[in-house]
Amino acid sequence: MDENKKSLEGTNQEKKSSLGTAQKVGIGGFIALIFAVIFFSGLLSDMGNWASAFDYSTLTGNFGTMTSETATFRGNGGNGAMDGFLFSITLMPAVILALGIINILDKLGALRAAQQLLTPLMRPLMGVPGVGAFICVTGLQSSDAGAMIIKEARETGMLTEKERFILAMWLFSASGIMVNYFGSGAALFDALTVPIIVPLLVIIAGKFIGANIVRIVLNIKCKGRDISGE
Amino acid sequence: MESKAEQKTNVLDWFIEGARKGWDISIKNMMPNIVMAFTIVQFINVLGIMDIIGTIFSPIMGIFGLPGEAITVLLSSWLAMGSGAGVAASLYAGGVLTMRHVTILMPAIYLMGAQLNYMSRCLGISNLPKKYWKWCLLVCILNAMIAMWIMNLIA
Numbered sequence: 001m002d003e004n005k006k007s008l009e010g011t012n013q014e015k016k017s018s019l020g021t022a023q024k025v026g027i028g029g030f031i032a033l034i035f036a037v038i039f040f041s042g043l044l045s046d047m048g049n050w051a052s053a054f055d056y057s058t059l060t061g062n063f064g065t066m067t068s069e070t071a072t073f074r075g076n077g078g079n080g081a082m083d084g085f086l087f088s089i090t091l092m093p094a095v096i097l098a099l100g101i102i103n104i105l106d107k108l109g110a111l112r113a114a115q116q117l118l119t120p121l122m123r124p125l126m127g128v129p130g131v132g133a134f135i136c137v138t139g140l141q142s143s144d145a146g147a148m149i150i151k152e153a154r155e156t157g158m159l160t161e162k163e164r165f166i167l168a169m170w171l172f173s174a175s176g177i178m179v180n181y182f183g184s185g186a187a188l189f190d191a192l193t194v195p196i197i198v199p200l201l202v203i204i205a206g207k208f209i210g211a212n213i214v215r216i217v218l219n220i221k222c223k224g225r226d227i228s229g230e
Numbered sequence: 231m232e233s234k235a236e237q238k239t240n241v242l243d244w245f246i247e248g249a250r251k252g253w254d255i256s257i258k259n260m261m262p263n264i265v266m267a268f269t270i271v272q273f274i275n276v277l278g279i280m281d282i283i284g285t286i287f288s289p290i291m292g293i294f295g296l297p298g299e300a301i302t303v304l305l306s307s308w309l310a311m312g313s314g315a316g317v318a319a320s321l322y323a324g325g326v327l328t329m330r331h332v333t334i335l336m337p338a339i340y341l342m343g344a345q346l347n348y349m350s351r352c353l354g355i356s357n358l359p360k361k362y363w364k365w366c367l368l369v370c371i372l373n374a375m376i377a378m379w380i381m382n383l384i385a
Binding site for chain 2 (some may be wrong): 002033040049050053054057058059061079080081083084085087088091092093096097098100101102104106107108131132143146147151154164167168169170171172173174175178180181183184187188192193194198199200202204205206207209210211213214216217
């Protein structure tokens with residue numbers, strides 16, 4: 001007990017914990033406490049209406065079940081945090097593989113080559129250096145790999161903060177579009193009045209429009225200076 | 231000098247080094263963000279506010295030559311691209327949407343699709359500071375509106 005108290009005091013001194021008597025408790029703290037009790041108690045879990053959205057176990061959700069032969073370990077029909085957890089595991093092999101390959105390419109100088117070769121093209125198009133082309137091409141297939149190249153390029157100083165914002169925007173709208181469009185979009189291909197390629201071209205044009213909106217706004221707001229990362 | 235030469239040639243080590251980074255990013259960056267995104271989606275679904283949003287935004291759909299029900303396509307695609315396409319397909323099968331409507335909606339489903347999911351993947355992994363994320367969300371919706379306007383002209 002004494003030891004407990006001691007360690008509590010210790011953490012309080014380091015200001016790492018909000019526990020402790022010295023700090024005043026506002027009304028917000030009591031409301032948060034009431035919320036916490038309700039949230040974790042499971043009182044609202046059986047309500048079956050909107051109120052159960054404030055219940056811990058409801059938000060935790062369920063794992064999907066493997067009833068169909070095509071289901072992976074993620075299962076079908078899962079939801080909430082549990083489904084998100086398994087979903088992120090399904091993405092991990094691709095992320096690990098992509099970063100392994102990207103590291104090799106980086107060491108071999110592929111990113112620097114793209115930087116040198118494609119800067120004259122990418123500058124007028126999106127206001128980013130040549131490595132951006134590499135990010136865009138990768139990002140059409142895999143948003144995760146594209147995002148990781150952005151991270152690498154930013155950390156090695158190939159991109160400024162502003163350029164990272166522009167490229168992240170390009171990547172974000174209609175992400176991983178090749179896989180998604182020809183995957184889930186196939187359900188609607190029969191219902192189109194235009195060739196399949198037309199909406200896809202509009203989507204890619206939209207990505208450039210979005211990136212350039214960010215570019216223009218940043219240029220107006222920052223007048224040539226870089227934005228701060230913090 | 232010798233160790234440097236070895237470093238230069240060992241492709242497998244480069245792979246492992248990168249793969250290890252991939253593991254770190256997945257566990258420390260991607261997974262917590264995705265769990266958060268899925269929890270928000272669950273919250274919105276259980277709360278049942280999608281219908282309310284749908285009623286509010288249905289007049290706006292008219293601007294793009296779409297019936298009010300079309301908003302449900304966009305809202306569900308905002309949570310997951312696949313479910314947006316799925317809702318559109320079922321509304322088309324039920325005769326609520328015509329081919330022209332589907333064509334107008336098609337690019338928008340993807341341009342503003344699966345935002346919560348990709349927010350954690352694109353913006354989280356690329357390490358873009360969180361204070362810029364809301365602008366990214368906004369621009370995506372703007373993108374979708376521009377695309378619907380363009381498709382309205384050519385559909």
